[in-house]
Amino acid sequence: MDRLELFATPAAGRLPVLNETGIQTVINGPIPVSADGEPIMGLAPGLDNFYVACGFTAGIAASGGAGLAMSNMILHGDAGMDLWPFDVRRFGALHAQPRYLEDRAIEAYGSYYKIHWPAEETQAGRGLRRSPVHEHVAKAGAVFGSRAGWERPNWFAPNGIGPRDVPSFESKPNWFSHVAEEHRAIRERAALIDQTSFSKFEISGKGAEAAMQRIAANELGGPPGKAIYTQLCNEKGGIEADVTLLHVDEDRFMLVTGAAFGLRDSGWVARHLPEGVAIRDVTNAFGVLNICGPRSREILQSVSDGDLSNAAFPFLTARRTGVGHAEVLAVRIGYVGELGYELYVPQEMRRMFTRRCGGRGNRSESQMPAIAPSTRAGSRRAIFTGPPRFRQTQILMKLGLASAWPWKRASSSAAKRLPQSRPRVFPANFVLSRSMDLRRSMAARPSCTRAKLPDMH
Numbered sequence: 293m294d295r296l297e298l299f300a301t302p303a304a305g306r307l308p309v310l311n312e313t314g315i316q317t318v319i320n321g322p323i324p325v326s327a328d329g330e331p332i333m334g335l336a337p338g339l340d341n342f343y344v345a346c347g348f349t350a351g352i353a354a355s356g357g358a359g360l361a362m363s364n365m366i367l368h369g370d371a372g373m374d375l376w377p378f379d380v381r382r383f384g385a386l387h388a389q390p391r392y393l394e395d396r397a398i399e400a401y402g403s404y405y406k407i408h409w410p411a412e413e414t415q416a417g418r419g420l421r422r423s424p425v426h427e428h429v430a431k432a433g434a435v436f437g438s439r440a441g442w443e444r445p446n447w448f449a450p451n452g453i454g455p456r457d458v459p460s461f462e463s464k465p466n467w468f469s470h471v472a473e474e475h476r477a478i479r480e481r482a483a484l485i486d487q488t489s490f491s492k493f494e495i496s497g498k499g500a501e502a503a504m505q506r507i508a509a510n511e512l513g514g515p516p517g518k519a520i521y522t523q524l525c526n527e528k529g530g531i532e533a534d535v536t537l538l539h540v541d542e543d544r545f546m547l548v549t550g551a552a553f554g555l556r557d558s559g560w561v562a563r564h565l566p567e568g569v570a571i572r573d574v575t576n577a578f579g580v581l582n583i584c585g586p587r588s589r590e591i592l593q594s595v596s597d598g599d600l601s602n603a604a605f606p607f608l609t610a611r612r613t614g615v616g617h618a619e620v621l622a623v624r625i626g627y628v629g630e631l632g633y634e635l636y637v638p639q640e641m642r643r644m645f646t647r648r649c650g651g652r653g654n655r656s657e658s659q660m661p662a663i664a665p666s667t668r669a670g671s672r673r674a675i676f677t678g679p680p681r682f683r684q685t686q687i688l689m690k691l692g693l694a695s696a697w698p699w700k701r702a703s704s705s706a707a708k709r710l711p712q713s714r715p716r717v718f719p720a721n722f723v724l725s726r727s728m729d730l731r732r733s734m735a736a737r738p739s740c741t742r743a744k745l746p747d748m749h
């Protein structure tokens with residue numbers, strides 16, 4: 293009652309009628325908070341007919357929109373609006389670990405009514421999953437964000453700049469110009485992108501190609517060795533997933549998708565696989581580096597015995613090739629609109645891989661053509677950056693592919709980074725805001741168009 297008095301007394305001052313009615317019953321009950329503070333809705337992964345609608349921290353005021361969405365899901369298999377921020381499949385087993393969940397929920401509750409900044413990151417439960425190059429990028433000044441438990445560099449703070457986000461609604465955030473420098477390096481020189489966090493699945497068994505072709509919009513036919521960028525569609529032609537399929541062997545594909553989409557996309561595939569075709573998560577089996585930029589071929593060729601020419605290794609092909617002492621799966625693809633190669637390196641080889649490639653780069657530093665002079669005179673460096681479409685910008689380091697070279701940081705200039713918006717609310721009108729979020733979601737269905745990938749020679 294003492295705690296309630298804090299609110300009840302001023303309320304009675306504003307609404308004198310409350311003095312007459314009095315307080316009949318006091319209910320002090322728990323309010324549910326999910327790992328990110330948002331509701332959890334949808335068909336439970338792995339189950340056929342079990343729907344979830346809980347974690348409504350904002351309150352029962354969301355029940356109208358939530359009820360509509362849930363009935364749409366149950367009756368029609370689709371919410372009828374883009375509800376990804378609330379989708380049950382954004383959480384996997386790692387989010388269900390009680391201590392992790394507790395830490396995240398406490399943070400989510402504590403920050404629920406604070407001002408939320410564009411592209412802000414959560415701080416609780418961090419450091420759960422780390423890429424093989426994590427320590428390298430940390431030393432290079434990486435300012436990390438978190439996706440699906442993975443630590444991923446969002447940007448790199450140059451010397452003299454504090455490695456932390458300084459957000460802003462009115463002006464540009466502090467990382468703006470540093471990210472611009474990463475973009476410039478990719479367009480003009482070369483870069484390594486650490487894509488280890490991407491979700492990866494192996495789909496194998498007799499009939500794998502036919503099963504995938506049934507849900508894939510792009511053409512999968514032809515001999516193994518193809519990389520196919522495709523959407524996976526539902527029976528209405530709507531897009532369920534946006535993935536890369538690597539046809540690595542007869543009746544064996546690798547599916548690559550965003551770090552946070554693994555459960556969603558693999559679940560969609562699993563529902564459509566016939567007897568004898570299996571899907572298995574191989575995310576943690578590979579470290580993935582994407583070397584990209586107009587000079588990436590020259591650089592990779594200097595540490596590879598394979599023929600990387602356009603004729604021998606054309607766009608959208610995949611093959612095994614030697615890089616350093618390691619045999620890796622190399623894929624001629626990328627997400628930055630430039631020449632590039634993704635390298636899938638078995639986890640147990642990644643130390644040797646980086647050491648070997650780093651050593652090679654070190655010895656041939658004077659011949660490393662890919663590293664154009666940066667804005668700091670005399671220093672030559674490449675930039676690791678995340679695929680812009682995933683809003684993950686990453687790093688800078690001299691190109692030796694890692695440890696043998698000293699890490700350097702880039703200097704600044706201007707460019708744009710896309711902020712990720714997340715529906716958030718403010719204290720005074722939280723109930724209203726939440727209902728409006730649902731209404732806005734209904735109005736703003738996602739576009740289904742996507743530009744064709746350019747073939748960069």
Ligand SMILES: Cc1cc2nc3c(=O)[nH]c(=O)nc-3n(C[C@H](O)[C@H](O)[C@H](O)COP(=O)(O)OP(=O)(O)OC[C@H]3O[C@@H](n4cnc5c(N)ncnc54)[C@H](O)[C@@H]3O)c2cc1C
Pocket residue numbers: 319320321322323324345346347348349350351352353354723
């Ligand atoms: C005092 C109070 C006043 C509020 N006033 C408002 C208001 O004015 N307006 C507003 O919009 N919102 C209000 N809210 C918030 C609103 O009630 C909650 O946000 C809303 O009920 C949350 O709905 P939910 O279904 O997500 O969770 P809940 O309603 O909490 O439902 C969760 C259910 O799961 C069950 N459960 C828990 N653990 C397990 C388990 N292990 N196994 C099986 N079942 C389990 C619980 O028994 C419960 O039935 C108020 C909340 C409180 C406590």
